[in-house]
Amino acid sequence: MRTSFCLPTITLLFLCACGIPSNNTSIPTAIEEKLKAQEESWNKGDLEGFMSQAYWEDDALMFIGSSGLTFGYAQTLANYKKSYPDDAAMGILTFELLQWRSLGSSHGLLVGAWHLERGENLENLEGHFSLTWERQAQEWVIVADHSS
Numbered sequence: 001m002r003t004s005f006c007l008p009t010i011t012l013l014f015l016c017a018c019g020i021p022s023n024n025t026s027i028p029t030a031i032e033e034k035l036k037a038q039e040e041s042w043n044k045g046d047l048e049g050f051m052s053q054a055y056w057e058d059d060a061l062m063f064i065g066s067s068g069l070t071f072g073y074a075q076t077l078a079n080y081k082k083s084y085p086d087d088a089a090m091g092i093l094t095f096e097l098l099q100w101r102s103l104g105s106s107h108g109l110l111v112g113a114w115h116l117e118r119g120e121n122l123e124n125l126e127g128h129f130s131l132t133w134e135r136q137a138q139e140w141v142i143v144a145d146h147s148s
Helices: 002-018 029-043 049-055 073-083
Strands: 062-063 066-070 092-102 107-117 125-136 139-147
Touching: 029 049, 029 092, 029 139, 049 073, 049 139, 062 073, 066 073
Parallel strands: 062 139
Antiparallel strands: 062 066, 092 107, 107 125, 125 139
């Protein structure tokens, strides 16, 4: 009887002392706001604004899409401009935020879906994304984007 009580208590104390990783699943408000601002910029045809709202402006920014792996903010922006050369191609963007996983105090992973409503002449597009966010100088930025 005494052993059956002590073992769970000791296990619980051990886990508390070692620390259990946070499983915070609520998306930080600042990130939700950045993604809403991205939608607004995109829907105005403003790719520069779309990028500047959330992406890390650095040569180490990583983007994985249908064309493969791209590094760098400037190259990622150039790829967006090539793929979406005008308002008709850009359409109306909406995001659906599906899951946030905290990866410590300064990193997180956001999984979601995107949808482009492009009117009668062009096919609508949709897919999923995983965004790795990093808190830099009290601001969240996307450091890696895998969109398909």
